[in-house]
Amino acid sequence: MKILVVADTHKNFEVLDLCVKNNPDADMIIHLGDGEHEFDDIRRMYPQKAMIYVGGNTDFGNHENTHIAKVGDYKIFCCHGHMHGVHEGLATLVAAAKNTGCNIALYGHTHLYRTEVVDNVYVMNPGSLDSPRNHNKPTFGLIEITDDKRIKMNIVTFEIQ
Numbered sequence: 001m002k003i004l005v006v007a008d009t010h011k012n013f014e015v016l017d018l019c020v021k022n023n024p025d026a027d028m029i030i031h032l033g034d035g036e037h038e039f040d041d042i043r044r045m046y047p048q049k050a051m052i053y054v055g056g057n058t059d060f061g062n063h064e065n066t067h068i069a070k071v072g073d074y075k076i077f078c079c080h081g082h083m084h085g086v087h088e089g090l091a092t093l094v095a096a097a098k099n100t101g102c103n104i105a106l107y108g109h110t111h112l113y114r115t116e117v118v119d120n121v122y123v124m125n126p127g128s129l130d131s132p133r134n135h136n137k138p139t140f141g142l143i144e145i146t147d148d149k150r151i152k153m154n155i156v157t158f159e160i161q
Contacts, residue, residue, distance in 0.1 A: 007108025033080030081107035
């Protein structure tokens, strides 16, 4: 299972569309907020893809703030991060993931990519496709859950051609 993870596209449809087109083998797309309009367009363009969206702090639609995704033997906690204090650290996020029985926690909001394992929870922030911070290039995340049930998380620099 291959999961494309994006966040913080901030009305930039072109970059999100290009990212999805460049990852045709992704079985699922997870958008972690601040991109509701372009995500709605992507959902209409790719109805065959499994997709999840959680609301961010600049979204105004009626979106859930967290979503628990079941992927094989794993549960994934998806949120934007603004309600879990991710600028101050990951303790609240990891606790929320553990309290819901999740093995993986995904968040956005900071526009800074990150992958690590915290208290036995795989944690990823894919960064931002539209407006990365700290002079970083745009990034997105890929998660692969292998047939032998291993989790591989990668941050990919997005090069616009």
